[in-house]
Amino acid sequence: MEERRAYMGKHIQIFDTTLRDGEQTPGVSLNLQEKYEIAKQLAKLNVDIIEAGFPIASRGDFEAVKNIAKNVSGPVIAGLARANKQDIEIAWEAVKYAERPRIHTFIATSDIHMKYKLKMTRDQVIEAAVNAVKLAKRFTPDVEFSAEDASRSDPEFLYRIFEEAIKAGATVINVPDTVGYAVPWEFGRLIHKIRENVPSIYKAIISVHCHDDLGLAVANSLAAVENGAQQIEVAVNGLGERAGNAALEEIVMALNTRSDFFMNPTRIETTQIYRTSRLVSALTGIQVPPNKAIVGANAFAHESGIHQHGVLEEKSTYEIMKPETIGVSTNKLVMGKHSGRHAFKEKLKEMGYNLSDEEINKVFQKFKDLADKKKEISEKDIEALVEEEVIITPETFKLEYLQATSGSGVVASAVVKLNKMGVTIEEAACGDGPVDATYRAIERACGGDFKLVDYTIKAVTGGKDALGEVIVRVEKNNKIQIGRGVSTDIIEASAKAYLSAINKIIYDDNPYKERIDAVQ
Numbered sequence: 001m002e003e004r005r006a007y008m009g010k011h012i013q014i015f016d017t018t019l020r021d022g023e024q025t026p027g028v029s030l031n032l033q034e035k036y037e038i039a040k041q042l043a044k045l046n047v048d049i050i051e052a053g054f055p056i057a058s059r060g061d062f063e064a065v066k067n068i069a070k071n072v073s074g075p076v077i078a079g080l081a082r083a084n085k086q087d088i089e090i091a092w093e094a095v096k097y098a099e100r101p102r103i104h105t106f107i108a109t110s111d112i113h114m115k116y117k118l119k120m121t122r123d124q125v126i127e128a129a130v131n132a133v134k135l136a137k138r139f140t141p142d143v144e145f146s147a148e149d150a151s152r153s154d155p156e157f158l159y160r161i162f163e164e165a166i167k168a169g170a171t172v173i174n175v176p177d178t179v180g181y182a183v184p185w186e187f188g189r190l191i192h193k194i195r196e197n198v199p200s201i202y203k204a205i206i207s208v209h210c211h212d213d214l215g216l217a218v219a220n221s222l223a224a225v226e227n228g229a230q231q232i233e234v235a236v237n238g239l240g241e242r243a244g245n246a247a248l249e250e251i252v253m254a255l256n257t258r259s260d261f262f263m264n265p266t267r268i269e270t271t272q273i274y275r276t277s278r279l280v281s282a283l284t285g286i287q288v289p290p291n292k293a294i295v296g297a298n299a300f301a302h303e304s305g306i307h308q309h310g311v312l313e314e315k316s317t318y319e320i321m322k323p324e325t326i327g328v329s330t331n332k333l334v335m336g337k338h339s340g341r342h343a344f345k346e347k348l349k350e351m352g353y354n355l356s357d358e359e360i361n362k363v364f365q366k367f368k369d370l371a372d373k374k375k376e377i378s379e380k381d382i383e384a385l386v387e388e389e390v391i392i393t394p395e396t397f398k399l400e401y402l403q404a405t406s407g408s409g410v411v412a413s414a415v416v417k418l419n420k421m422g423v424t425i426e427e428a429a430c431g432d433g434p435v436d437a438t439y440r441a442i443e444r445a446c447g448g449d450f451k452l453v454d455y456t457i458k459a460v461t462g463g464k465d466a467l468g469e470v471i472v473r474v475e476k477n478n479k480i481q482i483g484r485g486v487s488t489d490i491i492e493a494s495a496k497a498y499l500s501a502i503n504k505i506i507y508d509d510n511p512y513k514e515r516i517d518a519v520q
């Protein structure tokens with residue numbers, strides 16, 4: 001208790017790694033524009049640090065980090081680097097434009113990693129870490145050092161390398177449970193021991209980075225907070241390598257809901273949590289399971305009679321958090337065909353969107369089109385429309401016309417007309433069902449060798465006239481892009497999703513892309 005009191009009042013820093021470790025989720029690949037959209041939303045969420053990427057990993061990663069550093073203000077912008085000169089110099093070239101740049105350098109400290117992967121002795125690893133921190137420090141005062149696989153490292157060696165890293169200038173010491181092996185009591189004790197055994201630790205912030213291989217990432221992070229960790233590394237929706245990282249929304253809401261127990265608050269704007277989760281899910285194509293804590297569709301649903309009765313009498317019988325706290329509105333004001341621009345604008349504002357007039361006009365037009373097909377428009381529908389509008393994909397091919405025919409005992413067929421820079425291309429095809437026929441016709445019209453890797457469809461709301469949301473993964477030359485489409489017609493939603501993935505592939509292959517970005 002005494003110890004906990006010592007940390008009272010200091011806020012817990014939320015280090016978001018959705019754009020770096022989160023992007024290491026198998027099957028996820030975000031382009032420059034998508035990373036920028038997520039980074040802007042993370043700034044609205046008020047995270048303390050955005051780890052924008054690993055600049056040495058690819059030209060695309062470098063450009064994305066640089067773009068975020070230049071254009072996103074508020075949070076510290078960090079770039080990851082191995083403990084070597086080239087990684088650190090390139091990370092700096094990318095993050096140096098930020099108001100507050102951070103270089104995050106790492107090297108593994110467990111015997112397994114040092115022997116088999118790095119093929120380095122303990123002394124060599126210490127030397128590399130110290131040189132890396134010193135070099136990074138020449139560029140920026142804000143340097144984070146991570147001991148990869150810390151939870152499986154010899155604690156005595158960890159104390160030694162952390163002490164040396166701090167003496168070399170590290171301001172944040174990160175303790176990763178890289179393979180999600182730790183259990184909470186053990187991990188908490190490790191943080192406690194680091195505080196006791198690293199003499200210079202008072203000069204640095206202790207951070208933790210937990211993976212979810214045993215489903216313990218959040219529990220381990222909270223155990224670390226209990227023992228003095230002041231920064232938690234997280235990813236939205238728990239994305240990340242293998243089973244993922246500690247989920248941002250779970251950590252934040254645990255600290256927020258149990259503020260009677262955890263005495264340190266975060267600075268997160270919790271009403272932006274739900275929107276951030278939706279955006280990340282739409283752009284990564286990784287759906288949030290309905291039973292996911294905080295942001296899952298069922299997180300605030302009460303199914304059984306006894307629970308419903310309790311909630312009707314008094315919400316706190318079964319609700320420990322209010323949906324409004326994470327930005328899920330319970331306001332039932334529905335919009336429809338006769339709603340005007342003012343009411344729509346007001347609704348968007350109330351839902352927490354901050355759109356330009358041009359964006360509002362575009363979404364309003366889509367809203368009116370939808371209102372012609374659907375009687376009542378819910379907030380979920382509006383969210384889907386906003387996401388479709390705000391997530392811009394450069395459109396080489398635009399869908400002009402689609403007709404698909406199917407039925408029992410008939411061969412499905414489709415006709416599509418695509419507009420490519422003012423020229424209409426028309427193609428038809430037969431297929432195994434209307435979606436297959438449509439996709440074959442689109443492939444013919446686009447003239448590419450595209451492979452559909454994954455297709456999912458879900459209804460945005462209930463009812464027969466619900467918006468259908470289709471998410472696809474499309475591959476060409478070993479590169480995968482995600483596409484998303486929404487429409488009350490699921491064949492049209494499927495076509496839009498396929499085309500958006502194809503457009504991204506074409507954009508990605510375009511050697512003049514940087515010029516196009518500059519013009520846009």
Ligand SMILES: CC(=O)SCCNC(=O)CCNC(=O)[C@H](O)C(C)(C)COP(=O)(O)OP(=O)(O)OC[C@H]1O[C@@H](n2cnc3c(N)ncnc32)[C@H](O)[C@@H]1OP(=O)(O)O
Nearest residue numbers: 024054056057058082083084106107108117118148178241
């Ligand atoms: C725990 C984590 O999440 S770490 C981050 C993981 N993220 C990524 O790997 C991002 C994607 N990776 C990549 O694009 C590539 O792996 C790159 C560009 C980073 C490196 O590519 P390559 O130079 O071809 O090396 P490759 O990936 O095959 O091997 C890694 C090399 O880095 C070394 N290395 C690994 N970690 C470190 C470190 N922290 N510090 C210094 N060297 C390291 C390895 O020993 C190996 O060295 P070697 O080439 O001399 O044998």
Ligand SMILES: CC(C)C(=O)C(=O)O
Nearest residue numbers: 106146148149176178
């Ligand atoms: C780079 C480090 C912090 C990492 O992602 C890990 O160890 O899991």
Ligand SMILES: [Mg+2]
Nearest residue numbers: 021178209241
């Ligand atoms: Mg990690």
